[in-house]
Amino acid sequence: MSDTKSGDDKTLSVTPKKTLTLKRPGTEQSVVRQNFSHGRTKQVQVEIKKRKFSMPGDKPEPVAAPVLTPKPAVVAAPVVQEAPKAPPPPPPVERSGMVLNELSRGEMEARRRALEGSKVREVEDRQRAAEDAKRRAEDEERRKREREDSARRQAEEEARLQTEAESRRRAEEEARRRAPLAAELATVDDEEEAKPKRPGAGAPVRRPVTPEVARPAKPTKAEEDRRRGKLTLNTALSDEDARARSLSSMRRRQEKFKRAMHNEPREKVMREVILPETITIQELAQRMSERAVDVVKYFMKQGQILKPGDIIDADTAELVATEFGHTVRRVAESDIEEGLFNIADNAEDLVSRPPVVTIMGHVDHGKTSLLDAIRNANVVSGEAGGITQHIGAYQVEKNGQKITFIDTPGHAAFTAMRARGAQATDIAILVVAADDSVMPQTIESISHAKAAGVPIIVAINKIDKHDADPQKVRSELLRHEVFVESMGGEVLDVEVSATKGTNLDKLLEAILLQAEILDLKANPDRTAEGVVIEAQLDKGRGPVATVLVQTGTLMPGDILVAGNEWGRVRALVNDRGEQVKEAPPAMPVEVLGLQGTPQAGDRFAVVNNEARAREITEYRQRLAREKAVAKHAGQRGSLEQMMSQLQTSGLKEFPLVIKGDVQGSIEAINAALDKLGTDEVRARIVHAGAGAITESDVSLAETSGAAIIGFNVRANAQARAAAVAAGIEIRYYSIIYNLVDDVKAALSGLLSPERRETFIGNAEILEIFDITKVGKIAGCRVTEGKVERGAGVRLIRDNVVIHEGTLKTLKRFKDEVAEVPGGQECGMAFQNYEDMRVGDIIECFRVEMVTRTL
Numbered sequence: 001m002s003d004t005k006s007g008d009d010k011t012l013s014v015t016p017k018k019t020l021t022l023k024r025p026g027t028e029q030s031v032v033r034q035n036f037s038h039g040r041t042k043q044v045q046v047e048i049k050k051r052k053f054s055m056p057g058d059k060p061e062p063v064a065a066p067v068l069t070p071k072p073a074v075v076a077a078p079v080v081q082e083a084p085k086a087p088p089p090p091p092p093v094e095r096s097g098m099v100l101n102e103l104s105r106g107e108m109e110a111r112r113r114a115l116e117g118s119k120v121r122e123v124e125d126r127q128r129a130a131e132d133a134k135r136r137a138e139d140e141e142r143r144k145r146e147r148e149d150s151a152r153r154q155a156e157e158e159a160r161l162q163t164e165a166e167s168r169r170r171a172e173e174e175a176r177r178r179a180p181l182a183a184e185l186a187t188v189d190d191e192e193e194a195k196p197k198r199p200g201a202g203a204p205v206r207r208p209v210t211p212e213v214a215r216p217a218k219p220t221k222a223e224e225d226r227r228r229g230k231l232t233l234n235t236a237l238s239d240e241d242a243r244a245r246s247l248s249s250m251r252r253r254q255e256k257f258k259r260a261m262h263n264e265p266r267e268k269v270m271r272e273v274i275l276p277e278t279i280t281i282q283e284l285a286q287r288m289s290e291r292a293v294d295v296v297k298y299f300m301k302q303g304q305i306l307k308p309g310d311i312i313d314a315d316t317a318e319l320v321a322t323e324f325g326h327t328v329r330r331v332a333e334s335d336i337e338e339g340l341f342n343i344a345d346n347a348e349d350l351v352s353r354p355p356v357v358t359i360m361g362h363v364d365h366g367k368t369s370l371l372d373a374i375r376n377a378n379v380v381s382g383e384a385g386g387i388t389q390h391i392g393a394y395q396v397e398k399n400g401q402k403i404t405f406i407d408t409p410g411h412a413a414f415t416a417m418r419a420r421g422a423q424a425t426d427i428a429i430l431v432v433a434a435d436d437s438v439m440p441q442t443i444e445s446i447s448h449a450k451a452a453g454v455p456i457i458v459a460i461n462k463i464d465k466h467d468a469d470p471q472k473v474r475s476e477l478l479r480h481e482v483f484v485e486s487m488g489g490e491v492l493d494v495e496v497s498a499t500k501g502t503n504l505d506k507l508l509e510a511i512l513l514q515a516e517i518l519d520l521k522a523n524p525d526r527t528a529e530g531v532v533i534e535a536q537l538d539k540g541r542g543p544v545a546t547v548l549v550q551t552g553t554l555m556p557g558d559i560l561v562a563g564n565e566w567g568r569v570r571a572l573v574n575d576r577g578e579q580v581k582e583a584p585p586a587m588p589v590e591v592l593g594l595q596g597t598p599q600a601g602d603r604f605a606v607v608n609n610e611a612r613a614r615e616i617t618e619y620r621q622r623l624a625r626e627k628a629v630a631k632h633a634g635q636r637g638s639l640e641q642m643m644s645q646l647q648t649s650g651l652k653e654f655p656l657v658i659k660g661d662v663q664g665s666i667e668a669i670n671a672a673l674d675k676l677g678t679d680e681v682r683a684r685i686v687h688a689g690a691g692a693i694t695e696s697d698v699s700l701a702e703t704s705g706a707a708i709i710g711f712n713v714r715a716n717a718q719a720r721a722a723a724v725a726a727g728i729e730i731r732y733y734s735i736i737y738n739l740v741d742d743v744k745a746a747l748s749g750l751l752s753p754e755r756r757e758t759f760i761g762n763a764e765i766l767e768i769f770d771i772t773k774v775g776k777i778a779g780c781r782v783t784e785g786k787v788e789r790g791a792g793v794r795l796i797r798d799n800v801v802i803h804e805g806t807l808k809t810l811k812r813f814k815d816e817v818a819e820v821p822g823g824q825e826c827g828m829a830f831q832n833y834e835d836m837r838v839g840d841i842i843e844c845f846r847v848e849m850v851t852r853t854l
C-alpha cells in the first residue's frame with residue numbers, strides 16, 4: 001500500500017480536493033476503489049509507469065505495471081512494425097509521458113527518423129572501427145618490418161666485422177710467419193690498440209642483437225592498452241609522448257654523466273689574486289674562487305689549525321695562493337691614496353697661472369713691512385681701507401697679472417710645507433737689509449730656497465737709510481753662491497724701501513719676469529689640488545683652513561681631503577672676506593666645512609665621494625698614530641739609525657746640518673768633512689751656519705733627513721723640543737777632530753765590510769766510526785797547521801768541496817778539546833752532516849768580517 005505523499009513519490013501532492021496537479025513524466029495515474037470487509041471501501045490512487053523507448057527489433061514488453069491494481073494496465077505495443085521509412089529524424093519533441101498506442105503520426109514519424117539516424121550512425125561506427133583495426137594492423141606490420149630491418153642490418157654489420165677481424169688475423173699470421181720478432185711486437189701493438197676500441201666497436205661483435213633481443217623487453221603502458229583494445233587518440237598520442245619523454249630523459253642523463261665526468265678533473269680558473277698587507281682566510285678564498293674550507297684544510301695539512309675568519313699576513317697568503325695555482329699581486333695599504341694627487345694633465349689643457357711668492361730673510365730686515373707695503377699698494381680690489389681680513393695669503397695685481405703672496409714671513413711655513421712634501425712656493429724673495437747685510441738667517445734662507453730648488457729674487461731693503469750699502473749685500477751674497485745680475489749672475493735683485501714704498505713696482509715686475517721664465521701653468525678644468533697654508537679652529541665658524549689652490553678649481557660642495565681631515569666645502573672666502581663661487585689655480589681661499597683642523601703644509605685634494613674621503617683620512621690618521629709611537633721610541637734621526645737606513649737604501653750621501661760658534665770654525669769643519677769624501681760615500685752639508693741651533697735648523701734637518709751637529713753651540717729650548725718631536729738627533733762637539741772622527745765612522749759604516757778568510761789547517765780522515773746515538777765520527781790525523789773547534793770546516797774529496805759547515809765535536813781520545821796541533825790524531829764530527837769517507841780531507845778555516853775605514 002502506498003500513499004501518494006509518501007515514499008519516493010516526487011510528484012507534488014495530488015489529492016481529489018485539489019485541482020492543480022503536476023504529473024511525474026512517464027507515469028499515468030488513475031484512481032481505483034478498494035472494498036474491505038464490513039462494507040468498508042477506500043479509494044486508492046494508482047500510478048502506471050511506462051517504458052520510454054526501445055530499440056527496434058526488441059520484443060515489445062509492458063512499459064510499466066500498475067503499482068497496485070487488480071486489472072492489467074496498458075501494454076506497450078511494438079514500435080518497429082509500424083515505423084515507415086522517413087527522412088532524417090527531427091529533434092525529439094515529445095519523449096516521455098506517452099504510451100505507443102497513443103502516439104500521433106508526427107511522433108511516429110519522428111521516432112522512425114530517429115531509428116533511421118541511429119542505424120546510419122551504427123553503420124558509420126562499424127566502418128570506423130574496421131578502419132581503426134586496419135590501421136592498427138598496418139602499424140604493427142610496419143614496426144615488425146622495421147625491427148626485422150634493424151636486425152638484418154646488425155647481422156650484416158656483425159658479419160662485416162667478423163670478416164674484417166678474420167682478414168686482420170690472417171694478415172697478422174702472415175706477418176708473424178715472415179718476421180717472428182716483428183710479428184710479436186705487432187701483435188702487442190695490435191692488442192693494445194684493439195683494447196680501447198672494444199667497448200665501442202666490439203659491442204655488436206660480442207653481443208649480436210637478434211630481432212627478439214632488439215624487441216623491447218617490456219611493453220610500454222600504451223602498448224598494453226593497445227593490446228587490450230583500448231586504443232584511443234589519447235593513448236596513441238601518449239605512446240609518442242612516452243617515447244619523446246624517454247629520449248629527453250636519456251639525453252639529460254647523458255649530459256649529467258658528461259658533466260660529472262668533466263667535473264672530476266675540473267679545469268681550474270687561474271686568477272690574479274690581489275693581496276693587501278693582511279687578509280682573512282675567507283676573503284682570500286673568495287678572491288681565489290676557492291672554498292674557504294679547502295684553504296683551512298691546506299693549513300691543517302701544514303699543521304696549523306685556523307678558522308676562515310682568521311687573519312693571515314700577505315706572505316702566507318701569497319704562499320697559499322701560489323699553492324692553489326693562482327698568481328698574486330701585492331698591494332700596500334697606501335694604495336688607498338693612489339690617484340689622489342698628481343693626476344697628469346694634458347699639455348693642451350694647461351693655462352698660465354699666477355706665481356706664488358714667499359718672503360724670507362733675517363730678523364728685522366723688513367719682511368713684514370715689505371709684505372704690508374705691497375699689499376696696501378697693490379691689493380687686487382684697490383678698495384679703500386685696504387684689507388678687511390687677514391687669511392695668510394693674498395693676491396696683488398700688476399699690469400693685469402696676478403701675483404700670490406704667502407703672508408707667512410720667515411721660513412717656518414716654508415719648511416713646514418716642505419716637510420710635508422708640499423711645495424707651494426714658486427719664487428722666494430730674499431729680504432736683506434742694506435744697512436745690516438747678510439746675516440745668519442739670510443744664509444739659512446738661501447739654504448732653504450736652494451734645497452727646495454726655488455729661484456731667489458733679492459730685495460735689498462731699507463735703501464732709504466743713510467748707512468745702506470747695497471753693494472756690500474751683493475758681494476756678501478756671492479760668498480753664499482747667490483750671484484746677482486749686477487755681479488754677473490742670474491739672480492734678480494731690486495733695491496727697495498718698505499717704509500717709503502720705493503721700487504715696489506720694480507720688485508713686482510721682477511717677480512713677473514721670473515714667473516715668465518718659469519712658465520707656470522695649471523689646468524683649471526679639473527678637480528682641485530693644493531696645499532694648506534694655515535688652519536685654525538674658529539669659535540663661530542668651526543675649522544677654517546686657508547688653502548692655496550695649485551691646480552684645478554675648488555668649488556663649494558666639493559669633498560676635500562686635507563692631511564688627516566676631510567670635509568665638504570661649505571663656503572669659500574677670499575682674502576677680502578668675500579664669499580666666492582670658485583677658486584682657480586694660485587688663488588688663496590679660506591675653506592669652511594672641514595671636519596677637523598689640518599696642519600699648515602698639508603696637501604689637499606678633491607675626491608669623488610665621502611666614502612673615499614673617509615677611507616683616506618682614516619688610513620692617514622692610523623698612520624699618524626703609528627708614526628707618533630715610532631717617534632716616541634726615538635727610532636728616527638739618530639746617527640746609527642741613519643747609517644742603517646742609508647745602508648739599506650743604498651744611499652751613499654750623509655746629509656748634515658752644521659751649526660758652529662763662529663764662521664771660521666764652520667769653514668774648518670766644512671773643509672775637514674770635504675776631505676773625507678770618496679767615490680763611494682761623502683758627507684753632504686745641507687746647511688752650515690754660525691749661531692745657536694734653532695727650530696728652523698731642526699725642520700730643515702727633518703725635511704732633508706739630515707743629522708744636526710752643533711760645534712760649541714747649543715740648541716735653544718724650542719729647537720730641542722722640535723728635535724724631540726721630530727726624532728732628530730743633535731750631537732754637540734767642542735773638538736773638531738772628534739767631530740770629524742764621528743762623521744768618518746758614520747761614513748765608514750756606509751762602506752760594506754770585507755769578508756776575510758784565514759786558513760788554519762788540514763786533517764785527513766783515516767777511519768770512520770759509527771757510534772750509536774752519536775752518529776758518524778771521523779778518525780783523522782792533522783796533516784797541516786792545526787784544527788780548532790768552532791772554526792769553519794770544509795770536507796774535500798778529490799780536491800772538490802763536498803760540504804761546508806761547522807764542527808760538532810773535536811775529540812782527542814775521550815776528551816773534548818779546543819784545538820789539535822799538527823801531526824796528532826783526533827775525532828771530528830760535522831754539524832748536520834755524516835757523509836764522510838776515508839781519505840777525505842777536512843779543511844779548517846776562520847772567517848773575519850773586516851770593517852773598512854776611510
Ligand SMILES: Nc1nc2c(ncn2[C@@H]2O[C@H](COP(=O)(O)OP(=O)(O)OP(=O)(O)O)[C@@H](O)[C@H]2O)c(=O)[nH]1
Nearest residue numbers: 362363364365366367368369461462465497498499
Ligand atoms: N728705514 C726703514 N726701515 C724699515 C724698512 N723696512 C722695515 N723697516 C723697519 O725695520 C723694522 C723691522 O721690520 P719688520 O718688517 O718687522 O721686519 P721683519 O723682518 O718682518 O721682522 P720679524 O718679523 O721680526 O722677522 C721695523 O721697525 C720697520 O719699521 C725700510 O725700508 N726702511
